[in-house]
Amino acid sequence: MNELTDNYAKVFFDLTIPEEYIHETKRICSECPEFVKALASPVVTKKEKHAVIERVIPGPVQSFFKVVTDNGEADSIFEIFASYDELVQRKNKVVKAVFAYVTKPDDRKIEDIKNMICRKYHKTGVNLQLKEDPSLIGGFILTVGDDVYDRSVKASITKLQNSLVRR
Numbered sequence: 001m002n003e004l005t006d007n008y009a010k011v012f013f014d015l016t017i018p019e020e021y022i023h024e025t026k027r028i029c030s031e032c033p034e035f036v037k038a039l040a041s042p043v044v045t046k047k048e049k050h051a052v053i054e055r056v057i058p059g060p061v062q063s064f065f066k067v068v069t070d071n072g073e074a075d076s077i078f079e080i081f082a083s084y085d086e087l088v089q090r091k092n093k094v095v096k097a098v099f100a101y102v103t104k105p106d107d108r109k110i111e112d113i114k115n116m117i118c119r120k121y122h123k124t125g126v127n128l129q130l131k132e133d134p135s136l137i138g139g140f141i142l143t144v145g146d147d148v149y150d151r152s153v154k155a156s157i158t159k160l161q162n163s164l165v166r167r
Helices: 003-014 019-031 033-040 046-056 059-070 074-091 107-121 153-166
Strands: 094-101 125-132 139-144 147-152
Touching: 003 059, 003 074, 019 033, 019 059, 019 074, 033 046, 033 059, 033 074, 046 059, 059 074, 074 094, 094 107, 107 125, 107 139, 139 153, 147 153
Parallel strands: 094 125
Antiparallel strands: 094 139, 139 147
């Protein structure tokens, strides 16, 4: 993401378009990447792009999509959506986290992890992505924003090796 896509996302966020229209627009773009490619294509005329937008994109999102397309930024739509999602999460006091593991924790443990993150970061919710990573050997790595909590066996072995080498 960059400053331009962040600015588009802020404008999109400020439009306060109902979430169901935004969801539908994201679904359309994800399921039909050719649609986004056509909007980004210099071969397709502005008039043709507008006609397609009016047929495919939900009404409240059409004007925004036309501006993005007219400014030659249609190929950045997924980055704009990602920046928009971050703004929504910030507004809703939701933090994004990644939990890398060797053995998947049970549902109760996942809830405990989410609750701990909410308390520590003063958030009301957590968007927790679970990621299996056998290279950790054991343990886990929890990443919340820029904070990384590495409690993996792999990290412990590396620390031990480094301390032995220094002696």
